[in-house]
Amino acid sequence: MAQLSHAVEPFGDVNVFKSLNGLSVRATISMMPHVENAHTGLAIDASVSMQRMYGVIRAPTPTVRPNVVEPIVRNMSAFLSQFSSDGKCSNIYWACGSDGSAIEEIGQFSAEEVKNAVYSGPKRFSWGKQTKLLPPVKYFAEQAFKDSSCSIGAIITDGIIDDLEDVKNYCMQLGQQMASGQRLFLKLVLIGFGSAVDEAQMEELDDMFEGSNLRTPNGKEVDIWDHKLASEIQKIEEIFSEIVDEDTIVLESGKILDNQGRVVKEYKDGLPAKLIFDLPAEATGFTLEFPGGNVTQDISEVLGRL
Incomplete structure (x- = not known):
């Protein structure tokens, strides 16, 4: 493909x-779909390599730089909140802590509330030294989206994923649950931000269900992942490009x-x-x-x- x-x-x-x-x-x-009992989430990379994008420069001398993350995240969260049934999008930092496995909740925001939200990096945890994707995936699947009939999580990253095989193994289990009817619709969109992203890894996730022959009880192909490069997104509706179907x-x-x-x-x-x-x-x-x-x-x- x-x-x-x-x-x-x-x-x-x-x-x-x-x-x-x-x-x-x-x-x-x-197009932007409308589904009952839908929920959305946005996970923002808080690994060390992202500090510059948040406007944080630590060494050798602290320097003030523009926070390019904040306006992008505000716009994305505001858009996602319009799809959510409660009108809010759950925001978290991921890849926090020394091993990059910690999650820090930021809050749930409506399109209006997020205009005043501050995105300057994690407060409870340190910036992550690794980029572990499994924790935010599990957070969405097991907590934020637990009782949702249709859920979409957008995950922003700027680098290489350190636990790709663990993520694939866990997502295959989620896919099997969807195929058996134990879990309803879940879509995760990995968004590469900056020039250091590994698009080959992103494509590997995107294509992981090809050939699996997994289908939901109503005959839909199971395909949890999609990926986008931020530099190539022409309009924000593209986040939903794999949500729509033949019906x-x-x-x-x-x-x-x-x-x-x-x-x-x-x-x-x-x-x-x-x-x-x-x-x-x-x-x-x-x-x-x-x-x-x-x-x-x-x-x-x-x-x-x-």
């Missing part, structure tokens, strides 16, 4: 796969054409927010036509990576 780095609006994610007959495409149309109808009709103008799929009974279709092996793009307009997406940037 290869994911486009720049999807044309209104697409959120566009993923391209090789198939027996050519290419297979899975694309989402960006979410966004327009009355539509059709997909390959770059030669041939119709490869038609949606006469409603255009869903998640599109799945095939293209010829030689295709370098596709066009979505819908009442009142059309949009063309080039996919040539990923063809060499398939």
